Amino acid sequence: MEKYKYVSGYKSTLSLKDNELAIRDIRHYFQKLLEKKLHLIRVTAPLFVKSFTGINDDLNGIEKPVGFSIDSNNINLEIVHSLAKWKRLNINKYDLKIHEGIYTNMNAIRKDEVRDNYHSIYVDQWDYEVLISKDERNIKTLKRYVNTIYSCLKDLNEYTYKFYGIKRDLSSKITFISSEELLRLYPTLPQNERVNEYIKKVKALFVIGIGHKLSDGLPHDGRAFDYDDWKLNGDLFVYNNLLDDALELSSMGIRVDKKAIIEQANLSSNEDKLKLEYQQKVINEEVPFTLGGGIGQSRICMYFLNKLHVGEVQSSYWDEKTREFFLSKGVTLL
Numbered sequence: 001m002e003k004y005k006y007v008s009g010y011k012s013t014l015s016l017k018d019n020e021l022a023i024r025d026i027r028h029y030f031q032k033l034l035e036k037k038l039h040l041i042r043v044t045a046p047l048f049v050k051s052f053t054g055i056n057d058d059l060n061g062i063e064k065p066v067g068f069s070i071d072s073n074n075i076n077l078e079i080v081h082s083l084a085k086w087k088r089l090n091i092n093k094y095d096l097k098i099h100e101g102i103y104t105n106m107n108a109i110r111k112d113e114v115r116d117n118y119h120s121i122y123v124d125q126w127d128y129e130v131l132i133s134k135d136e137r138n139i140k141t142l143k144r145y146v147n148t149i150y151s152c153l154k155d156l157n158e159y160t161y162k163f164y165g166i167k168r169d170l171s172s173k174i175t176f177i178s179s180e181e182l183l184r185l186y187p188t189l190p191q192n193e194r195v196n197e198y199i200k201k202v203k204a205l206f207v208i209g210i211g212h213k214l215s216d217g218l219p220h221d222g223r224a225f226d227y228d229d230w231k232l233n234g235d236l237f238v239y240n241n242l243l244d245d246a247l248e249l250s251s252m253g254i255r256v257d258k259k260a261i262i263e264q265a266n267l268s269s270n271e272d273k274l275k276l277e278y279q280q281k282v283i284n285e286e287v288p289f290t291l292g293g294g295i296g297q298s299r300i301c302m303y304f305l306n307k308l309h310v311g312e313v314q315s316s317y318w319d320e321k322t323r324e325f326f327l328s329k330g331v332t333l334l
Contacts (some may be wrong), residue, residue, distance in 0.1 A: 002115040002322050005243055010308050011330055012039035014167060022164055023301050023313055029159050030297045030300060031126060033152040034103060038145070040128055041094065045083050045104035054276030057084045058224040063112040084227040085278050087129035088255055088290050101130030102227060106294065115318065117243060117309050118299065122316040125299075129292035137254050137289060139208070142232055143176060145291055146206050149236065149250060150174045153300075160304045168304060171203035179209040179220035191220045192246075199239045199246040208234040210251075211264065225264035226279055228253030238303060247303055252293025258283050309333060 013152065014022060034040055048068075049055045049195070056065055056078055063079035083106050091102055102274050106127040113119050132141060154170055161167035177192075186194040204267050211223035211230030223230060233253025237246040256264065263270050273279055281287050301313040309326060311318050311333030318333050326333050 001151040002319055003009055004117050004309065004322060004325075006325070006329065007242060007308060009026070010242070012332075013306065014164070016332060018164075019305070019312070020161075022305055025163065026156065026301050026304060027158065027297055028226050030152060031103070032155050033155055034126060034128065034149075034295075037148050037152055038103075038128060038130060038131070039100045040103045041096075041100075043090075043102045043104050045086065045106060045127070046080065047107060048077045049086060052276070054226065055085050055089065056080055057082040057227065063110060066109050073282065080106070081108050081110055082106060082123070082125070082294055083127040084224075084292065084294070087127060088227075089278065089281070091129050091131065091290060092288055096131055098131050099154065101128055101292075103128035104311075105297070115322075118247060118302075120298070120310055120314060120316040124297040124314065125294040126297060127292070127294045128305055129290050131215055132254070132289050132291050134257075134289050137229070137232065138255065139232065142234070142252075142254055142293065143206075145252070146174060146176070146234070146236060149252075149295070150152060150204065153238070153249070156300070161324040164305070166306050168238070168306065168324060169203065170238065173198055174206055174236070175202040176206050179207055180214050182220070183214050183216060191218075192207065193248045195237055199237055199325050200244075202334050203239045205237045205246070206234050207237070207332065208232075210234060210253075212267070225256075225268045225270050226261055226273065226282070227239070227255055229256050229260045230264060231260075240303060242306060242308060246256060247260075247299065248296075249299050249303065250293055250295045252291070254291045255289070256282060257289070258285060 067078040069076050103126050106125050108123040110123055111121050113121050155170055157170050182194045186197055210221050210233050211219055213219050235248050236250040237248050240247040265274050298310050298314040302310050307313055315334040323333050
């Protein structure tokens with residue numbers, strides 16, 4: 001199923017060749033910024049993990065991973081949705097200090113994703129994880145890292161303007177608001193429309209608190225119970241004036257401790273999953289305290305190159321109707 005928007009008169013400012021060069025340059029420059037400002041090292045990570053271990057990202061809890069079996073023992077593996085939990089399990093391998101971390105180029109398949117201008121069944125992002133101390137599990141720490149990532153986005157904006165003449169209207173600072181506060185501002189709107197309305201005022205926004213039910217009885221958005229602490233996480237949005245709405249560039253949070261994972265399992269009726277390998281390691285405090293998240297690579301390229309459709313910066317599956325429509329408007333989907 002595909003949905004898309006088209007803006008009359010839209011044309012890409014780059015040839016296909018220059019577009020590919022810009023994608024390469026933006027990715028290289030931005031990950032160097034992440035390395036420097038977040039004190040990260042790049043690590044090699046898997047495309048698939050073993051099934052029934054609790055390591056894969058369950059996203060909203062309803063998406064099914066693409067899986068396959070190998071060997072005569074019928075070992076079941078599944079393509080990752082993200083590496084949220086894998087990073088935390090493996091970060092201690094690298095002899096890092098507090099406030100140092102890892103990142104990787106994560107490639108995933110989310111076959112249940114509804115394809116539109118921003119979404120694809122192929123997901124590519126920088127997944128990162130940083131060691132923090134137990135007493136840093138608070139909003140102050142979360143905001144500090146959000147501001148650091150936002151500073152990387154501002155630097156990238158200047159870089160893209162310098163080399164490609166494209167500059168987005170980024171706010172000088174990012175605004176923080178809780179999901180409950182956003183609901184109080186726009187009580188009659190669904191959550192995505194709340195963000196779309198507020199982003200027009202502030203241009204850059206971080207919504208804190210994803211997963212818990214709000215005062216209207218509904219969560220702002222779905223989030224797996226076992227990686228982010230729902231009180232200490234959030235999503236980073238920028239205003240995309242091309243489509244006149246909010247574009248999510250990153251999701252991040254402080255990871256669950258023993259108390260949070262048990263509480264969130266109960267709230268989401270996932271008590272049975274607490275018996276799995278990863279969840280037991282959290283409960284037994286066998287994994288470090290961390291903060292982490294993902295930053296969309298194609299989303300970053302799409303936004304900073306002022307593209308209308310993510311298919312202009314990413315090769316994925318688009319149905320023929322979608323391809324033909326955009327081609328008729330002079331827009332090539334990769």
